[in-house]
Amino acid sequence: MARKTGSHSNITGPLVRQAAVRLFARHGYAAVSMRRIAAEVGVQAGALYLYTPDKQTLLFDLMREHLETLLQAWEREQKPDDPLARLEHFCRFHIAYHLERPESVFIAYMELRNLAPDNFRIVEKLRRRYEDALESILADGQEAGVFNVPDRRLATMALIAMLTGVNTWYQEGGRLSRERVADIYWDMARGAVGA
Amino acid sequence: MARKTGSHSNITGPLVRQAAVRLFARHGYAAVSMRRIAAEVGVQAGALYLYTPDKQTLLFDLMREHLETLLQAWEREQKPDDPLARLEHFCRFHIAYHLERPESVFIAYMELRNLAPDNFRIVEKLRRRYEDALESILADGQEAGVFNVPDRRLATMALIAMLTGVNTWYQEGGRLSRERVADIYWDMARGAVGA
DNA sequence: TTTCTAGGTGAACATGCGTTCAATTGATAG
């Protein structure tokens, strides 16, 4: 038996990526075999190579796509003028966006060491672009005298670590709604930059 | 050839754990083979089983020891009375302690998903005890009216994520000394809790 | 000098890995 009824490249392709995201996030890149991904899709291992040249590229593509989508989403956002409002907007965007796709976020943070050096550099560059988006908000606010930040780069890293940390404990249907969480974190973020 | 001159159990044992920490942190638990750990120690793979019953237990022991040592170190610290000073003390302790052993910290955060369920529960319980140390400081400060924290648990998680984040970017001999980093982070932490 | 044993070897086991490829099939186009 070869191709089953109704199965096509443009169906299987996304299924492969979805399965890979779920399994990589759950068990880690190195612990997940191509055969296991294939089984999840309902296909033999060999068929995966119609959709990715190899396992490493599959991981890299997932991470690159995640970061590129994040950057595009951020660029499409309509930003306030006031630096304080811009920072609030960033905080809420970051939390909302990251809570919406925890598995991709997890992979993009945890699997960096499994990237081939060339791929690592590319991914790091993308991440840096996102960090710079926040850093430039802090710069503007500092010039405007709204923020009190001894070191802009450190404040950037501190805020992103704090905000992304939500993903490690947040549970859907838990004690607090996403909005409430974002409110509270924005409050802390504002305090952290002295505003 | 069997035992080489001067090599004993109480030498090889620690060497095995050191090699495992380095390799697990660098490449990830799943990506490191017992043979590679053995090679790092200068021994055959079979010899590792004189020092650990299996690979999973080796990982678990490293994580458990890390967290137990962290808790002991914290308990041994002499704490100020004033809640604000206690929080400052915690922040500086956390950064100093974690920067001192980045590889163990990395493993304890990244390899949770590679723990067998029973081991996972134990490790999580230890981590929770450490988080509670911070949370009780926040509780005291809140009662004393020194902090303004809408949600104590969230503030705890936010602060720990922020502080631990230093490990992801700090480089020895970089732009800032550990003291300077701790100063700046304490400043941000204080602001985040409204003090 | 002989005995004993802690500490280690090295080969073997079954299993799984990423990847390739000739063969096969179901759906589609003419």
Place this chain on the structure above:
DNA sequence: CTATCAATTGAACGCATGTTCACCTAGAAA
């Protein structure tokens, strides 16, 4: 009804995996 071809199979490749175990030997003890 036939020819075509994209999609997939299933077997095979060589190599790595965690773990076990019979065997060995340097050095301490008697």
